[in-house]
Amino acid sequence: MPSSTSSSEERGVLHHEGALPAGLRLTASDRPGEAQPVPTRDIPKQPWGKLAFAVAVTLLIGTSLLEWNARRIGLRAGDLDNSETDWANERALSAGAPVAIVGDSRILFDTDLNRFEQLTGVRPIQLAIHGTSALTLLQDVAANPDFKGLLIVGLSDTMFFQPFDGYGGYIHKRAQYESPAKRASAQIDHFLQRRLAYLDSNHRLSVVAARLDPNYRRGLDGPYDDVWKVQEVGERRETHMWSQVETNPLVQAHARYAWKGFKEDYPFTPQMIAGGIAKAVKAVATIRARGGEVVFVRPPSDVHLRVNEEAQVPKVKGWDALLRATGAVGVHNDDLPPQAQNLTMPEWSHLNRACAPVFTDAYVRALARLTPRITLVANAPAPLGRVDCIAAQIASKS
Numbered sequence: 015m016p017s018s019t020s021s022s023e024e025r026g027v028l029h030h031e032g033a034l035p036a037g038l039r040l041t042a043s044d045r046p047g048e049a050q051p052v053p054t055r056d057i058p059k060q061p062w063g064k065l066a067f068a069v070a071v072t073l074l075i076g077t078s079l080l081e082w083n084a085r086r087i088g089l090r091a092g093d094l095d096n097s098e099t100d101w102a103n104e105r106a107l108s109a110g111a112p113v114a115i116v117g118d119s120r121i122l123f124d125t126d127l128n129r130f131e132q133l134t135g136v137r138p139i140q141l142a143i144h145g146t147s148a149l150t151l152l153q154d155v156a157a158n159p160d161f162k163g164l165l166i167v168g169l170s171d172t173m174f175f176q177p178f179d180g181y182g183g184y185i186h187k188r189a190q191y192e193s194p195a196k197r198a199s200a201q202i203d204h205f206l207q208r209r210l211a212y213l214d215s216n217h218r219l220s221v222v223a224a225r226l227d228p229n230y231r232r233g234l235d236g237p238y239d240d241v242w243k244v245q246e247v248g249e250r251r252e253t254h255m256w257s258q259v260e261t262n263p264l265v266q267a268h269a270r271y272a273w274k275g276f277k278e279d280y281p282f283t284p285q286m287i288a289g290g291i292a293k294a295v296k297a298v299a300t301i302r303a304r305g306g307e308v309v310f311v312r313p314p315s316d317v318h319l320r321v322n323e324e325a326q327v328p329k330v331k332g333w334d335a336l337l338r339a340t341g342a343v344g345v346h347n348d349d350l351p352p353q354a355q356n357l358t359m360p361e362w363s364h365l366n367r368a369c370a371p372v373f374t375d376a377y378v379r380a381l382a383r384l385t386p387r388i389t390l391v392a393n394a395p396a397p398l399g400r401v402d403c404i405a406a407q408i409a410s411k412s
Contacts, residue, residue: 077210084212088258091211096247098185099200101143102192104251108139109160113387116151118180119144120313121168122253123245123364126371129398133378135391138166140251145241146182148174149290149297152308154182156297162305164387168313170363171327172276174336175290216243241272244361254367257410260360269361276319276363282326291339298340307387310337310344311377314355316362343384345377353399358407368406372398 094100108114115121115138122142131137141151148169155161173180207213215221229236242265247253258265298308312333315323329346337344347355354376357369365373375398381388 077212080212081210084210084214084217087217088256088262089211089214089217090246091207091209092248093211093214093246094204094207094248095215096144096245096251096253097200097203099192099196100251101141101185104139104141105154105158108141108155108163109158110163111139111161112136112163113138113166114155114161114163115140115142115166115168116155117142117148117166117168117311118146118170118173119245120170120315120364121148121166121311122251123255124313124370124373125168126254126374127250127252129371129374130378133375133390133394134382134388137250140253142168143180143182143185144245146173146180146185147176147178149293150179150182152294152297156300159304161301163307164385165301165306165308166311166381167308168311170276170313170315171323171329171332172278172282175282175287175327175332176278177280177286214243238268239272242268244269244364246367254370255360255364257367260358260366266360270318273319273361273363276315276322276326278326284331287327287331287335291336294336295339298342307385308340308342309381309385309387310340310342311381312344312346312348313373314347314357314359314365316359318362343381345380345384347373350376350380353397353401355400357400357403366407368410369400369403371406372400372403 113134113136115125119142122140122144125138125140125142127137127140141155142148143151148167152165152167155165203213225237225242227237229238244256244259245253246256256265259269260266301308310333329348333344333346336342350373354372357372358366359369360366378388379390379397382390
C-alpha cells in the first residue's frame with residue numbers, strides 16, 4: 015500500500031500534525047530523523063522602488079521641516095561645533111605660528127581674527143576656550159617646546175585665579191587621545207554643518223528636551239542654570255556672539271542669569287592669587303627661555319559683572335601684580351582710548367559681533383606700541399571706534 019505521505023514527501027511538504035504550509039521555513043522538528051536542509055523562507059514580492067521613493071520623500075520632508083525650524087529660531091548653516099578635535103588641530107598648528115591666543119571666552123568672542131590679520135598681516139592661532147582659566151592654557155603652551163612665537167593671554171580676573179582648570183582641562187585631556195574615528199567624525203560633522211543649520215549641538219532633541227525640566231528641585235542647579243547657546247563658531251575656531259543673544263529678549267535674559275553675576279562661592283584669598291601669579295611667572299619664563307614672549311589682554315565686562323569681579327580680585331592685586339611679577343606688558347580695557355570704550359555687551363560679559371573688531375583694533379594697536387612682536391602693515395586700515403560698532407549694528411538689522 016502506498017504511503018499516505020508519499021506524494022507530499024516527493025514535493026518536500028510534510029502532512030503530519032503541525033506541518034507547515036508549502037513555502038514556509040522548515041525546521042528540524044518538521045523532518046524527524048532526516049538530514050536537514052538549509053532553512054528557507056519565501057520572500058514575498060514587494061514594490062521596492064515605490065517603497066524607496068516613499069522613504070526618500072519622507073526623509074526630504076522631515077529634513078526640510080527641521081531646517082526650516084532651525085533657521086526660524088536663528089540658527090544658520092556654517093555654525094560649526096567647537097569640539098576638542100578642532101582645538102587639538104589648532105594647537106598642532108601653533109608650533110610654528112608667530113602669534114597664538116589663549117584665554118577664556120572673552121578673548122575668544124572679543125577677538126576678530128580678520129581684523130587682526132588686516133592690521134598685522136598675521137592670522138593668530140585661536141586657542142582660547144570658554145569656561146576656562148587662562149592660566150591653564152598659558153601653562154599648556156609653556157609645556158609645548160615647539161611654540162616660540164608671541165602668546166596673547168586674554169583673561170578675566172576671577173577666571174584666571176580660580177582654583178580649578180575649568181572646561182579647558184577637560185578639552186586638553188580629550189585632545190590627548192585623538193583617534194582616527196574622532197577626527198573622521200569631526201570632518202563629517204563639519205561637512206554637514208556647513209550646509210545644514212539644524213545640526214547645531216546646542217539644539218539637539220536630547221538637549222532641548224532636558225530644558226523642559228521645570229527646575230523645581232530647591233537647592234540644586236537645573237537646566238536653566240546651564241549656559242545655553244551664546245556663540246557662533248566659524249572656520250578655524252573664529253568665534254562670535256550668537257545674534258539671538260542681541261535680538262531675542264528671552265535668550266539674552268537667560269544668558270545674563272547664567273553668569274550668576276560672576277559671584278563665586280569661594281573666597282579669592284591672597285594665597286590663592288599669589289599661587290596663580292607664581293605659576294604664571296614660571297610659565298612665562300619657560301616660554302621666554304626658548305625665544306617666545308607673552309603679553310596680557312584684559313577684555314571689557316559690563317558694570318553688572320565688573321563690580322563683583324573687582325570686589326573678589328581687585329585690579330591692583332590681580333592684574334597689576336601679575337604684570338609686575340612676570341615683567342610682561344599688557345593692555346587693559348580701562349586703558350584703551352575713549353573711542354574704544356563703552357562697547358555693546360548684550361549679556362554683560364562679551365562683545366557683540368559688530369563691536370569685536372573695534373576692541374580687536376584697539377588692543378592690537380596698543381600692543382604694537384608695547385612690543386616689537388606686533389607690527390602694523392604699511393597699508394593697515396584706519397582705526398575703528400564705537401561709531402563703527404554702532405554703524406555695523408544698524409547695518410546688520412537693516
